[in-house]
Amino acid sequence: MIATIFNGCVDILNRLAARTEMTHDALSGWVLCVIWPLFTAGQIAVVVVQRVQLRARSWQVPQEHLSWINSTFLPDLSKVRLLN
Numbered sequence: 681m682i683a684t685i686f687n688g689c690v691d692i693l694n695r696l697a698a699r700t701e702m703t704h705d706a707l708s709g710w711v712l713c714v715i716w717p718l719f720t721a722g723q724i725a726v727v728v729v730q731r732v733q734l735r736a737r738s739w740q741v742p743q744e745h746l747s748w749i750n751s752t753f754l755p756d757l758s759k760v761r762l763l764n
Contacts, residue, residue, distance in 0.1 A: 693707055693708055
């Protein structure tokens with residue numbers, strides 16, 4: 681299965697290389713050394729920005745919301761019968 685996935689990726693790289701008139705090695709270098717690190721850095725930046733935004737918010741939940749959450753998502757254990 682791994683060989684099939686690898687060969688499929690190589691085939692995709694060869695097709696892209698043919699369309700862009702680049703060699704397989706050059707395109708692989710662009711993907712591994714430029715595109716992938718930029719994509720990863722962009723994802724890290726998004727996560728950092730989201731964490732900063734979440735920490736900046738006030739996460740105090742009003743009491744009426746807590747009662748709704750408890751009644752909706754938590755079971756009423758007073759109605760549960762234990763088996764002997």
